Amino acid sequence: MSIFPNSDICETPVMTANLIKQTDFDAIIIGGGACGLMCAVQAGFLGKRTLILEKNDKVGAKILISGGGRCNYTNLYTTAQQFISENEHFCKSTLSQWTVEDTIRFFETYGIEGKEKTLGQLFPVSDKAKDVVNVFTSLCVDLGQEIWCDAEVKSIGKLDGNFIVSIERCGKTEKLSVPKVVIASGGLPIPKMGATDFGLRTARNLGLAINDTAPALVPLTITGKDQPWYEQLSGNSIFCRVWNDRVSFEENILFTHWGLSGPAILQISSYWRPGEFIYIDLLPNQNIAELIQAEREANGKKMLLAYLAGLFTRKFAEALSDKLPADKNLASLSKADIEDISNLIHEFKVKPAGDKGYDKAEVMRGGLSTDELSSKTLEVKKIPGLYFGGECVDVTGWLGGYNFQWAWASGFVIAQNL
Structure with missing residues (x-):
């Protein structure tokens, strides 16, 4: 029986149970961007096994083009004041659990020294965004976290206490059973990079409130x-x-x-x-x-x-x-x-x-209402085991590395609670 009464895509009939692959993953992470990658790595540090499902042919697509290919990965002056949300206080808990200092220390540990340019913007000394992505992909390998690219999620349902994630990959449809799901699929900007409304559409199908969305930093x-x-x-x-x-x-x-x-x-x-x-x-x-x-x-x-x-x-x-x-x-x-x-x-x-418009916007304003989430864990209040992080949540940062800091922080917080 589906727990998603408003959804026309989430029903998982009992008769298909024998077609469902029981996985040994602790969680499936939908989206291989900044939030999803950080979540997988931090979960790995805690001994949890995750699977990233990425629609594109590689992870970190927006990281790779950010800052003109140089990746402004955080901002030294980050506070809650640089974020726009219907609930201006919501992001405080997440940003306090994973600080700018944590971001700097994390990347330095894995070989990326930062250099400040203007107004607190921190870039890798190498000026290469691919170095940032490589940190995550290498750690995922080391920690046994799996990444499946060219994997499009078609539906999410629930059966016998587990989430059932239906995906299309390599021309085949699979149904994966997993205890927890993280939606870190990003927002609407730059559709040519693979951006879709998956996170918003899924939230809406689950009966969750969506705050008005619009292009931002545009x-x-x-x-x-x-x-x-x-x-x-x-x-x-x-x-x-x-x-x-x-x-x-x-x-x-x-x-x-x-x-x-x-x-x-x-x-x-x-x-x-x-x-x-x-x-x-x-x-x-x-x-x-x-x-x-x-x-x-x-x-x-x-x-x-x-x-x-x-x-x-x-x-x-x-x-x-x-x-x-x-x-x-x-x-x-x-x-x-x-x-x-x-x-x-x-x-x-x-x-x-x-x-x-979204073709030229850096980020999306609005998104999943923060009223639907625990500010401490980013878990959906009415659907235990389901988490939202990153851009699809109604937390939008200023230009200059703030949105990356939110993505890293929300990925970390979710990982602690899987």
């Missing part, structure tokens, strides 16, 4: 009459402060032919909702009115365009001039002119049309 698009202005600046990168009424970030933005990207835009995108404005200070930590006043006392004949070209690139200054009295010299600027310049520079207003 470029924003500009359409209509404003698009040509952004298009002409494609390739220009500027250090800015970007904010809305929820949060503020100081990093680079990148103008593109379809809108805005760059670290600051990716960060704010996680807090942006369709129809809202975002604001950009193009000259943070300086006051353009004061700068102009000082300059015109020294050289009032300098044209505004020439002055702006000294603060920004010539191309960007010319684009700004479309919105400013560029034909005036500094001495002739009125109080109203300077106020307009200050408003444009320090409070540049943008209303994005949308975002570039």
Whole structure:
């Protein structure tokens, strides 16, 4: 009898029991990404035997492309404040059980020294993401943990106290019996890398609550009459402060032919909702009115365009001039002119049309409601023996290694409780 009353894929008829392979695994882990790999390894350290089922032809696909192939594997400044969730406190227990120091020590133990780049972002000294994946695959071999690639999970049911996991592999369907199941199948971003809605779909089929999902850490698009202005600046990168009424970030933005990207835009995108404005200070930590006043006392004949070209690139200054009295010299600027310049520079207003979607998103916002899970074990409250971790849970980190720290930590916590 299935324990999943809302599912049309999870029923495991008793008559098929003789076709079910009784395994000696303590748990099956669905998904060979950061969370799943860490879970398997940590379970192995505890003497538990696991099987990773990975849909792709190799594990760690997103690890391999992260950070431009260099893998920003954690952030030195990780706290719960860098994560978005309906329950802002949920991640605290997991992050305290496996800390940044634990991540650093773990990778150093297996030959990966870290180097900090910017804002606490830690990368392998080798700048090779494959080194991170190799740590896990080597440990899985050493610890007797199995990995089956090209294995697609078709259903999960329950029979006689065990979970029955139906998979398709090598053109054949198998049903595996196992005491516990971990769903670490990731989120929706980058479908070309094999991302699917498996975790969300399974949770929904089990009658578990799902918080609204959306692309996060994603470029924003500009359409209509404003698009040509952004298009002409494609390739220009500027250090800015970007904010809305929820949060503020100081990093680079990148103008593109379809809108805005760059670290600051990716960060704010996680807090942006369709129809809202975002604001950009193009000259943070300086006051353009004061700068102009000082300059015109020294050289009032300098044209505004020439002055702006000294603060920004010539191309960007010319684009700004479309919105400013560029034909005036500094001495002739009125109080109203300077106020307009200050408003444009320090409070540049943008209303994005949308975002570039899951194809370009780094992560997914939302996911399985944390109300469904124990914050201490990540076990589903109403289905003992079933665990969710990583990106498919409603815990979304900032850009810069935070999502990896959540993945490692959630994998560790689940392993302790298998």
